[in-house]
Amino acid sequence: MIESFRLNRVQYIPKALEPGVLYVAAEFDIAAHLCACGCGTKVTTPLGPTEWQVNDTGHGPTVVPSIGNWQLPCRSHYVITGGKTLWAGQWSEAQIKAGRSAEQRRRAIHYAARAHDRKWWVRLGKWLRGIFR
Known part of the structure; x- marks a missing residue:
């Protein structure tokens, strides 16, 4: 070991x-x-x-x-x-399956948020908030 x-x-x-x-x-x-x-x-x-x-x-x-x-x-x-x-x-087979499902959900949430952040109006809003802080 x-x-x-x-x-x-x-x-x-x-x-x-x-x-x-x-x-x-x-x-x-x-x-x-x-x-x-x-x-x-x-x-x-x-x-x-x-x-x-x-x-x-x-x-x-x-x-x-x-x-x-x-x-x-x-x-x-x-x-x-x-x-x-x-x-x-x-881990049991059920725990492994649940763990893999949780990983897939985390990935989906992460990449959906990134796709949202790439939209031009979201980037513009962040840029404007940065200017006026």
């Missing part, structure tokens, strides 16, 4: 990953690491406002939300916080 992670910012995710290293390619909004359970599987997480986020703390990387490897044979579920692996409980 991998009990701690260090952050390695890279331009490209390397083909061979080291255990205990969280690789982040910010230009491509992706992170990768070997599964914390020790099975050796490469875990990739897309980064962005509707996906995972990586923060570099003074003690090591923090990844939110949790990493649930439901598609892997190990089905591991953990959080990386302050460079440490914190194990989360296994």
Whole structure:
């Protein structure tokens, strides 16, 4: 089992990953690491406002939300916080389905708000409010 992670910012995710290293390619909004359970599987997480986020703390990387490897044979579920692996409980199929539905709803809300913000009258209103503040 991998009990701690260090952050390695890279331009490209390397083909061979080291255990205990969280690789982040910010230009491509992706992170990768070997599964914390020790099975050796490469875990990739897309980064962005509707996906995972990586923060570099003074003690090591923090990844939110949790990493649930439901598609892997190990089905591991953990959080990386302050460079440490914190194990989360296994989820049932119903919990996995509910979690995926919640992710889809968050994405839909996020992108609908962005589409609204791109409308010319919304941008004009924001610009005018900025001038008169």
